[in-house]
Amino acid sequence: MGYPPSPAYPSRAVTLSGADLDATALLARDHEHLQRLLQELAEAAAERAFDRKKVLFRAFKAALQVHATGEEEVFYPAVMKLRSAWAREAVREALEEHQAVDSIVAEIDQMEPEDGQYDVKVEGLRASVEHHIGVEERAMFAEARNHLTDDRLQALGRRMISLRENLPGPALAPEL
Template identity: 35%
Template sequence: MDAIKLLKTDHKLVKELLTQLEETSERATKKRASLLREIQINLKAHTTIEEEIFYPAFKKAGRKAEAKMYFEALEEHRAAEDLVLPDLLATDPASVEFSGRAKVLKELIEHHADEEEKEMFKDARELLSREELAELGSLMEARKEEVIASFG
């Protein structure tokens, strides 16, 4: 699978999980905890392969505009993964606060994924050959499996 298809598949999965999480009630604490764990694992695997493999290749192949996109994407990862997600993980799943934080995480992820798909991936298809995207995809799939396995 090429790198962009892999990333789009990840976006779709995480967005679906976040929608399921948003639709839960305060009483569904076990379901919320389970969905949150799945989101955490998939988000970590996704951001890792983007930051370690895809983004550097994109930045290297690009121009100044791509470098700007690269740094913006990193900041969006930081906001979701280092600020909102830890707060959500520390929040009681039976609380109203949980619902609010889950919604904010969902909105951040949706914005980030949509921006990547409309701008970054379009540029990446112009800057990188099919062969390069396929090679990146293979590296990313292998690294993604390692990250997921590290969660046990």
């Protein structure tokens, strides 16, 4: 092996403070994790470490699914209720971007890591994910924090955590 496994989310025994429960903070932490996995995937591609690419892609896919479910089922619906037309527009765009990202993920899923096009697709995935994260963090999260109280943001965070605990699969929320 020779390389450490990518930091899987440790499981849940840590006490969270209110700030950690804030939905936007939780989602931003997911973003960091997703970006780190994509960075490691790019490094594995440069090293032609095919098995590692496979493992990292699988971890990315699982983490993305958990993240996107939390956004789509808890966070975006809350943002859709804000008195902010452009926040609602941001949600509509984000949902379209989720679909675009999902279809790239599905394509990569069908490829072998030895395939010459694999790394090209992963780079495309990385660009889409980076763009999506940038828009969410700069615009949507900021707008949510402007409109929602800390209590409300924490309640949303709690709902995402309990949703995650009930999802199948190994990828739990970070540091829960």
